[in-house]
Amino acid sequence: AQSVTQPDIHITVSEGASLELRCNYSYGATPYLFWYVQSPGQGLQLLLKYFSGDTLVQGIKGFEAEFKRSQSSFNLRKPSVHWSDAAEYFCAVGPRSNDYKLSFGAGTTVTVRA
Amino acid sequence: DAGVIQSPRHEVTEMGQEVTLRCKPISGHNSLFWYRQTMMRGLELLIYFNNNVPIDDSGMPEDRFSAKMPNASFSTLKIQPSEPRDSAVYFCASSQKPSGGLGNEQFFGPGTRLTVL
Numbered sequence: 341a342q343s344v345t346q347p348d349i350h351i352t353v354s355e356g357a358s359l360e361l362r363c364n365y366s367y368g369a370t371p372y373l374f375w376y377v378q379s380p381g382q383g384l385q386l387l388l389k390y391f392s393g394d395t396l397v398q399g400i401k402g403f404e405a406e407f408k409r410s411q412s413s414f415n416l417r418k419p420s421v422h423w424s425d426a427a428e429y430f431c432a433v434g435p436r437s438n439d440y441k442l443s444f445g446a447g448t449t450v451t452v453r454a
Numbered sequence: 455d456a457g458v459i460q461s462p463r464h465e466v467t468e469m470g471q472e473v474t475l476r477c478k479p480i481s482g483h484n485s486l487f488w489y490r491q492t493m494m495r496g497l498e499l500l501i502y503f504n505n506n507v508p509i510d511d512s513g514m515p516e517d518r519f520s521a522k523m524p525n526a527s528f529s530t531l532k533i534q535p536s537e538p539r540d541s542a543v544y545f546c547a548s549s550q551k552p553s554g555g556l557g558n559e560q561f562f563g564p565g566t567r568l569t570v571l
């Protein structure tokens with residue numbers, strides 16, 4: 341069965357510091373991969389996605405993620421965090437088929453300190 | 455583009471009452487998803503529709519929950535009777551199957567925060 345693991349429940353980072361959020365998946369084949377962000381009281385917004393090609397994916401708000409097939413990972417990074425990046429981040433995977441279900445990780449809450 | 459629209463944004467009701475949540479997907483999208491988010495269980499897929507037809511309702515917790523999609527621009531999630539443990543944020547999301555069937559990015563609505571007293 342497919343699963344998505346986000347090992348870090350909560351991360352605190354200083355403004356201007358770098359950020360890396362981990363995501364590992366268990367899947368029968370390479371899935372589609374997504375990172376979503378949820379600000380307090382809001383719905384989920386797509387940051388970036390990986391379907392194929394270049395394994396380093398650029399997204400919105402200065403985020404990037406790298407797909408590593410050998411490690412079954414899709415970690416999210418940002419070189420310099422802004423206070424507005426405080427939110428909850430979800431990794432999600434979906435199958436390369438007509439089945440449009442996504443499996444979401446439990447989420448990582450990011451706190452940004454001044 | 456208005457995005458996915460959900461109503462109401464907040465709902466407070468008493469145990470035993472019927473609750474109806476509404477969703478308008480993005481125009482042109484042919485898949486619609488209902489999720490429930492709680493602290494304990496995270497984000498759970500309840501049901502999803504493709505071309506207005508329910509494809510997978512295995513996530514619907516019990517018979518008290520029902521969902522309909524009478525047309526491509528409207529869906530409802532109904533809870534009858536409601537219970538305190540149904541308190542959660544309910545999200546609707548939609549997606550578009552592109553040509554070739556590749557990719558399944560979902561666009562989320564702002565959610566309905568349901569409180570059952």
